[in-house]
Amino acid sequence: QNHFFLQTTVGLISGICMIVGTIIGSGIFISPKSVLANVAAVGPCLIIWSACGILATLGALCFAELGTTITKSGGEYPYLMEAFGPIPAYLFSWTSLLVIKPSSFAIICLSFAEYASAPFYPGCDPPVVVIKCLAASAIVVITAVNSLSVKLGSYVQNFFTATKMIIVLIIIVSGIVLLAQGKTENFKNSFKDTKISIGSISLAFYNGLWAYDGCHYNKYTYQFRNADTVSFKFFRNLPLSIIIGIPLVSVCYVLINISYFTVMTSTELLQSQAVAVTFGDRVLYPAAWIVPLFVAFSTIGAANGTCFTAGRLVYVAGREGHMLKVLSYISVKRLTPAPAIIFYGAITIIYIIPGNIDTLINYFSFAVWIFYGLTVLGLIVMRFTRKELKRPITVPIVIPIFVTLSSIFLVLAPIISQPELPYLYCALFILGGLVFYFLFVHFKFNWAQRISKPITMYLQMLLEVVPAEEDTE
Template identity: 80%
Template sequence: MGEGSLRKRKDQDNRKEDGQSIQSQEPQATNLKKQVGLISGICMIVGTIIGSGIFVSPKSVLANVGAVGPCLTIWAVCGVLATLGALCFAELGTMIAKSGGEYPYLMEAFGPIPAFLFSWASLLVIKPSSFAIICLSFAEYASAPFYPGCDPPPVVIKCLAAAAIVVITIVNSLSVKLGSYLQNFLTAAKMIVVAIIAVTGIVLLAQGKTQNFQDSFKDSKISVSSIGLAFYNGLWAYDGWNQLNYITEELKNPYRNLPLSIIIGIPLVTVCYVLINVSYFTVMTSTELLQSQAVAVTFGDRVLYPASWIIPLFVAFSTIGSANGVCFTAGRLVYVAGREGHMLEVLSYISVKRLTPAPAIIFYGAVTIIYIIPGDINTLINYFSFAVWIFYGLSVFALIVMRFTRKELKRPIRIPIIIPVIVTLISILLVLAPIITAPELAYLYCVLFILSGLIFYVLFVHFKFKWSQKISEPITMYLQMLLEVVPPEEVAE
C-alpha cells in the first residue's frame, strides 16, 4: 500500500484506541467534500428507487398473488419494509459516518472477512448487474419509438446501454455537483411521468371507472410461496432505499439530512407506487395487465393517444436517472473497499482537480459494460434479491450486535430495537423463501461464488503475497499518472 494509505490507517488505529474509531472527523486536504444537501439527498433516494422497477414489476407482483387487492397491499407493505430498513441504516449511517453502505458496518461489527465478502459480491455481481439491467431497460424504452410494431434489435439495445453507461460514468467522474445536478433534473423528469400516470388514474376513478376494483380479493392466490415471490418483485422496484449510506461522507449535516431524506423520500415513493398501480387497474383488468408486454406503454396507448409517445420518453428518463443514482453511490463502495486494502489501492484515490473517486467510478462502469455483453442478462434479476438481502439482513443484524458490543459509539439517531429485529427476521424469510419454494442450483452457485471470495481474501489481503504487490504497484503508478489521482490525505492537527 502507498504511504498516504498507511498513514491514514495508522491515524484510524489511534482513534480506535480513544473509542472514536469512526465517529471522529478530521480536517481533510484531498478528500471527498460535503456537497450533497437535503434536497439532493431526497432526489437521490427518489431518483434511485424509481427506475425501471415500477414499469416492470407490477405484472410480476400481480402474477404471483392473482388479484388487485393483494397486489396493492404488497406494494404498500414493501414500502413500509423499505422505510423500516432505511431507518435501521439511518442509525448505522450516523453512528458510523463513513461512505460505503454496508461495508463499514459489517467491518465494525463482524470484522474484515464479512465486509470483504460483501464488497466482493457487490463489486462483481450485485451492483454491476443492477446497473446493467437498468441501462438495458433504458435502452429498450429509448429505442422502442424507432421500431414501431416490433422489438428493437438486440445489438441496438446493447450499444445504447453501453453508451448510457459511458456517459453516466464520465459525468460522475468529472464532478460530484454535476452528477448531483443531473440526478435532480432526471428525478424531476421522472416525477412528471409518475404524476401523469397517477393523476390520470385519479381522474378516471373520479369518473366512475371502478369496476376493476370490485371484489378485489376474489381469485387471489395467497400462500407463503406466492407472497414471498411477490415481495421479491415488489422489493426489486424499491431497491435503492439505502443508497444515501454510500455517500455519508459527502452529505451536508448527515445527522439531520440522512434521516429526513429517508422519512420524506421513501413514503413519497410508496404513495407514487400505489397510485401508479391503481391507475393501471383503472384502464386494464388483471388479465389484460398480465398480457401486456409493457404495462406503462399499454396505459399510455389507451389513455394518452395520440400523445402516448410521452410515456416511453419519460420512462427512459426515469431509468437513466436510476442508473445515474446507482453509479453515483456504488462508485463510493469501490472507493471504500480500496481504501481499506480490499481492492487495488488506486481505487481509493481521488482526482486532484475534480475531487471525485474517479478510478472507482471508472472501474465500476467497466465491469458493468461486461455484463451487457451476454445474450440474456435479465436472468440475473431472479438472483439479485437473493444475494442482496443476505447482506441487508447481516447489516441490520450488525446494528443489533453493536448495541451490545459497541456501546461507546455515539448514536445521534437511535431507533427502537424492535425495528431491526423485525427487519432481520424478514430478511431471513426473504433469503429462505426462494430456496424452499423454488429450489434451483443457481442459488447454490450464488452462495458458492460469494464464499469463493475467501480465497482471494486469504491470498491478497491476509497474506499479501509479494508477487501480487510487484504487479499492482506499477499498475497503480501508471493509473495515478494517467488519471491525475492521489490517495486521500489528512491534514495534521
C-alpha cells in the first residue's frame, strides 16, 4: 500500500525567501517615525532597529523548536495548551481574535490610508476623517475579496508581495547612491540630544518589533504531524533560514532608515506625515508618485494576508466552540469562511474609529508580548515537564530565558515608567476572557447558541453558508 505525504523539504534559499517575504510588509513604512520619536536621535534609533532584529531572531528560533516539537496548527494555542493547560491557551485565543488580529489589521489599513492620501495633501497632513474613511473602505474591499474567493485573494497577495520588494529595493539603492555622493551630514553627532528612559526604550522596541511581526509564525512546521516523514535537511535548514533570513531583514530595515536620514534630519522626519513619501519627493522627483503608490500596494498586500489568516482563526474558534457556531460556517458557492471574515472585518472597523496608528501599535505590542513571553516560558517549562517529547530542533536554554526576560521587560516597562489606563483596560480585557471560558467552555452553557439560533438561520439564508464537514484526518 502506498502512503502519500506532503513534501516536507524546504530548501535553505526557499526558507530564507519565505521568511524575508513574510516579515517585510507595512511595518518599515510605519515605524521609523515612532522609533525615532522615542529616542530622539539617529544613533540610538539605528541601534534599536538592530536590537529588534536580534530579539526577533532569538524569538523565532524558540518558536522553531516549539513548532517542530508540537506539530499542530493554531499559533501559540497548542504550545500554551501543552505547557500550561486550557486556561492560558483559551486566553490567547480570546485575545488574538478580539485584540491582536483586529488591531494589526487596523494598523495596516490606517497606514495604507495615510500613504494613499498623502499625495493629495502636499505640504499638510490629510484630514483624520479622510484617513479613517479610506481605511474603512480598504477593510470592506479586502473583506469582500477574501469572502468571495480564495484564488482571488491569493492573486492579490502575489501581486502586492512583488510590489513591496520593489519599493524596498528602490529606497535602499537610492540611499546607497546618496551616501556614495557624500550625503552624511545627518549622521554627524548622531547621539546628540538623545532622550532615553526605560519607558521610551520599551515603546521604541514596540514600534520596531511591529515591523518584524510574523517572524514567530511557524508556517512551515505545523503540517508535519509525523516527524518521521520530515527530512533531516528540513530540520537543518529551518534554523539556518531564521539565522540568515531575519538578520537579512534587519539589514534591510537599517539601510532603509539610513536612506531616510540621508535626505531628512531627525526633526524633518518627525514632522513628516508619511516618511517614505517625503523621501520620494526629495529623491525621485518628478517620479515621486512611485513611492506612495508602491507603499500603498505593500500595505494593502499585508492587510490582505492578515485578513486571510485571521479569518481562518475565527473560523477555527467557532468550530471549537470558543466563538459563536455561525462563525465556523462556510459559503456554499465560494467555499470560504465568509461569516468569520466578515466578523473580523467588522471588529477591525470598530478599532479604527477611536484609534490611531501609534496607540494601536502600543496596545497590540503590549498584548502580543504577554503571550510571546508566556509561550517561550512554556518552552522552558516543557524542557523539564515533557522530557519525553521528541525535539528535532533544540535551542540553547539561554535563548528562551533571554527572550522570556525581554518579554517581561517589554510588558512591564511602559506600565512602570508611563502608567496609562488603556494598559489596564487591555489587561482587564484579557482576564475578562476567563468569564467566557468558564461559562461556555468549562461548564459548556449553550444558552448563547440557543439565543443566537434565529440570527444564525437568518445569516445562513443571507450569506448562503452551511456548517463545514468535520476534518477526520
